[in-house]
Amino acid sequence: MSHASAPSVPTVLSSPRDFYGDLMRASQATRAGFLAERERWLRGVPVEGREELLFEFEMWLRAVERYLNLHNAVVDARARPLVTRDFHEELADVRDAMERAVRVARHLQDPDSDPKMVFRKYVETQLADDRVRRLLIEEELDQETPPESLFVVREAFDALKNLLDNLLQLPLIGLSLFQDVGKLTLREIVLNRYFRPFRPLEFRVEYDRLRSVRLLDILGALPADTRPLYTTAFLGLFRVLHYLTHVDPETQPPVPRRVRVLLSLVRGEAAAVASYLHTELSPKAGSKPLQAATLRAARDLARETDRIAREVMVDLDRDPAAALRAAEAFTTLFRQQIVALVDALAPNGSLGEEAFAHLTSPQDAALRLRKDLWVYAQLCRAAEGHLRSEDVPAAERVLAALKSFLDYFHDGGYQLLRYADYDAFDRFSSLLVELPWPPEGPGIRSRLAEDLRRFSQTLETTFHAVSRRSLLQGRGFDRPDAEALRDRFLPPATR
Structure with a gap:
């Protein structure tokens, strides 16, 4: 015709x-160029499960950063003032988390480029010419590509890990030394160009996706003004559950020390999600029943997170099983809040028993x-x-x-x-x-x-x-x- x-x-x-990709990129708009280049790099990494490896790597960066901030630590200051506390246990936890981060980074490193960067690092240490050595150092720190950026943070964590090995030989690690380690570590993390860890409620297209058919259908039917708000809330809730999958519930106590670092991250992110539900979502949630549901979820998250910290996490030093009990409690809490919000949005679609399993x-x-x-x-x-x-x-x-x-x-x-x-x-x-x-x-x-x-x-x-x-x-x-x-x-x- x-x-x-x-x-x-x-x-x-x-x-x-x-929509979901656009929402995620909007949460990190100031670094869009770097993250787009990182996406292109990741798609070429010839490693099975590369997205999960990247998630875990950035999770440990964020967890270490959080754990070294005493505002996120669970310490009983009434039992012993912080200025007289020995921080051996905390630094040993950090060392284990760093070791895991380095191991994951090695899996992500390009098999071809990694030996070249290691050799360049060796040459740099052997050069007598300060001018040439300085040029090599500057090239490395420029982090012009994701593999170079990954190598820089890996080398930094290796060095910090060796430093911690020696510090842990000291008879006492006081508050000021613990805080100084935190400052050095924070600097290495935030100055990284391509692998600076996500902030609360900042998401990555590489591994943050909602994979519940029912939830996707519910969100797709929401008005344009409220859909981004609810989507952000669910992405934040599922992000914390993703963290918790890295705690093996079948592990026999004592669990790896890094789990304590991860739980500090979970606690901090739980507070961030609760704050978002209360201050950002609830005023714009829609109907009064939805506003009440989001406020209730915010209250339950904040209250239960505080209870888990006070009643379970405070015993991490004394009870080998406390870390697993805390992870289980957090998992149950977040699953319940996801189901509660879904039921509030679609009250006629009861999920019945095993609600979270059916939903996902x-x-x-x-x-x-x-x-x-x-x-x-x-x-x-x-x-x-x-x-x-x-x-x-x-x-x-x-x-x-x-x-x-x-x-x-x-x-x-x-x-x-x-x-x-x-x-x-x-x-x-x-x-x-x-x-x-x-x-x-x-x-x-x-x-x-x-x-x-x-x-x-x-x-x-x-x-x-x-x-x-x-x-x-x-x-x-x-x-x-x-x-x-x-x-x-x-x-x-x-x-």
Whole structure:
């Protein structure tokens, strides 16, 4: 069919935005350039589980920073004044956390570039020429790339760890020495260019995603003015639960010393989330029942966090099992508050017993993602077919349907993808953003059809990979349900 009936004035087919990604980037806008470069680096790191390794590494940086601030420490000042306290135990905890951070950093380091940087460091120590040595030091501290930045912080923690080994030989470590170690450590952390740890309620697209199908649907239905507020609250709540997954509940006491450092971070972040719920979310929560629910969640978080600190964490030095009991109590607390907020937003959708497990069911997430991928591929194949047959009006209708589907997909299925898959999906979305319509000439239409074909293959490959997951074994693909979703977007005449 001729494309004479197509619009005469070219328009741009705008692609939907990743709301959650935009929200996360907005929380770190002052460092957007560095973080975008770090994202590109991470996608090229040839290590299994690289996103979780990066999360853990930055978690330990943040935890050490928090633990060395006495405002976050749980010490019984009434039993013994701080000025007379021996801080051996605390510095031993910090040393264990630093050792773990260094180990994780080594896993993330590029196997090719790491030996080169180690050799350059060795050369730097052997040079007699102060001018050349200074140039090498300045090049290293410039941290021009993420691998160089990672190497700098790793070397700093190695040096601090060796310093702590010697300090721990002293008969007494007083308050001033503990605080000086904190100042040195803080400087190394905050001056790092690419791996400066996240602040409270600052999120990373690499590892902060909401993977609950029900929660994503609830948030997607919220008004535009309140949706970012609730999303931030849930991201903060799930972030703390993510911390707590690094405490193995099956560990037999005594638990690793670094767990005490992690619990200090959990306590501090819990206070930050409670403050956000009280001061930021509740005044704008919407209805009075929602305002009451957010205030109640803020109060419960603050009160229970204080109780866990007073009744459980204060015994960390005396009770080998106290750390595990504190981690369990925090986990229960945060799960309860997530469920309570979900119930407040959708009061008719009772989750019943095992509420948190139902809310975060990985099987439900896999089923939703599999269905969305199938529909996405169907739309792409339909658009490709109409382009190849030169049915431009039909192709235009399918591409409009595709854009409409992407609004739905980005709020749901896209959030359930694995980080490694994002690059291909983002590149295709960018192609749609830059697409002028109608594409003039058979050459342009042919190239667009080829792009659609290739991305359809990516979608089908991802679909089959999701289908092979063990948690979907025995769960056949519900084709009628998927076709019903497809038919919500695809005009009948273009199927």
